[in-house]
Amino acid sequence: TGFSTLDTGFVNTAATKSAITYIDGDQGILRYRGYPIEQVAANSTFLETAWLLIYGELPTADELASFDARIRRHTLLHEDLRRFFDALPASAHPMSVLSSAVGALSTFYEDTMDVHDPAKVEIQMIRLLAKLPVIAAYAHKKSLGQAFLYPDNSLSFVDNFLKLNFGTMAEPYVVNPVLSKALERLLILHEDHEQNASTSTVRLVGSTEANMYSSISAGISALYGPLHGGANEAVLKMLAEIRDSGQGVARFVERVKNKEEGVKLMGFGHRVYKNYDPRAKLVKESADEVLAALGVKDELLDIALELEQVALSDEYFISRRLYPNVDFYTGIIYKAMGFPPRMFTVLFAIGRLPGWIAHWREMNLDPSTKIGRPQQLYIGSPARDWPTER
Numbered sequence: 001t002g003f004s005t006l007d008t009g010f011v012n013t014a015a016t017k018s019a020i021t022y023i024d025g026d027q028g029i030l031r032y033r034g035y036p037i038e039q040v041a042a043n044s045t046f047l048e049t050a051w052l053l054i055y056g057e058l059p060t061a062d063e064l065a066s067f068d069a070r071i072r073r074h075t076l077l078h079e080d081l082r083r084f085f086d087a088l089p090a091s092a093h094p095m096s097v098l099s100s101a102v103g104a105l106s107t108f109y110e111d112t113m114d115v116h117d118p119a120k121v122e123i124q125m126i127r128l129l130a131k132l133p134v135i136a137a138y139a140h141k142k143s144l145g146q147a148f149l150y151p152d153n154s155l156s157f158v159d160n161f162l163k164l165n166f167g168t169m170a171e172p173y174v175v176n177p178v179l180s181k182a183l184e185r186l187l188i189l190h191e192d193h194e195q196n197a198s199t200s201t202v203r204l205v206g207s208t209e210a211n212m213y214s215s216i217s218a219g220i221s222a223l224y225g226p227l228h229g230g231a232n233e234a235v236l237k238m239l240a241e242i243r244d245s246g247q248g249v250a251r252f253v254e255r256v257k258n259k260e261e262g263v264k265l266m267g268f269g270h271r272v273y274k275n276y277d278p279r280a281k282l283v284k285e286s287a288d289e290v291l292a293a294l295g296v297k298d299e300l301l302d303i304a305l306e307l308e309q310v311a312l313s314d315e316y317f318i319s320r321r322l323y324p325n326v327d328f329y330t331g332i333i334y335k336a337m338g339f340p341p342r343m344f345t346v347l348f349a350i351g352r353l354p355g356w357i358a359h360w361r362e363m364n365l366d367p368s369t370k371i372g373r374p375q376q377l378y379i380g381s382p383a384r385d386w387p388t389e390r
């Protein structure tokens, strides 16, 4: 009672003001702190973009160097946290492992409760940036049954992460610049996307003054779903099904249009973009480059290209303004790099971490922040008396 506005799925309601990311969904524009995504992707690094998102301006060379150095210094996991992985089943989905281990971080640091102390907020942020890639790589190694490597702080953020995933105890790890460049670019493209479901989750949890680890662990859980970050894994599954069933792309598209139960064109459509997702354009360019550089020929890429062609010329998709989103081509690149499909959404989470941190901080520093507490329209039974006899 009393509330006349119902906005299921927050299609039309702003929950906050924000100065971090600008999106114009009709024109397919995305800007981080005013800088077009195309320019950020062409010129920046993951950590420089993280600084930009978090602090609002580009760092000086000294600021960036000390940010990088602080993150490198915090890469080691507490040995008990490393052993925490022993208690989880090897069959666990790496996204569940990730949210559990990030939640567990707040059990290791007693400085987690004062969310208004800037020094404490800063160290939580540094620890998360340093440790999330290590946790992610351990989730991967755990699923393979391989020994965990310790981080190598002589390497850059991206190379350290790749070594932790693909290095072994048996052989020295050789950095592959093609992989490093491609991963850096994909991570940059995922760094922020304003009030998506996982970021809104981080903000909602953070609005209760829960610490950053707990808030971000909740964000990781929100990202897990196939309608959000889980779409990159779902796209690959869909492409493989089209290949294995032999049904052909046109037949699959018909099934999507007929709204067959559970059949959707994964990696297509977006709540905000009603035009080509600008990130998808950049990812598509990378897919060609990376596959060529790695010498990988993937028939799933051919199926994806055909699917895109068929969908973009079909009235069903045109009238609903459904275009490929960022997740449509990322899985093909991650697969070529050697990541199993279950790791794809984990890579999205590493990319999105700076955005989550930036939003958590923006909210936390804003004195007008209130605890998030949506209203409802009650549609249940009117008042009634408990039955005297049953």
Ligand code: CMC
Pocket: 009, 196, 226, 227, 228, 229, 230, 231, 256, 264, 265, 266, 267, 268, 269, 270, 271, 272, 320, 322, 325, 326, 327
């Ligand atoms: N395949 C087929 N039809 C679709 C699709 C799709 N992928 N997406 C939307 N539609 C149809 C939908 O059935 C509806 O048709 P109708 O009006 O006849 O009922 C119309 O388009 C509008 O869709 P909606 O469900 O109202 O749109 P939404 O804004 O609520 O949902 C979405 C957005 C991203 C959840 C949805 O497009 C979707 O499920 N896409 C597939 C999953 C996906 O790729 N998600 C990744 C999003 S981008 C990165 C991220 O956020 O992680």
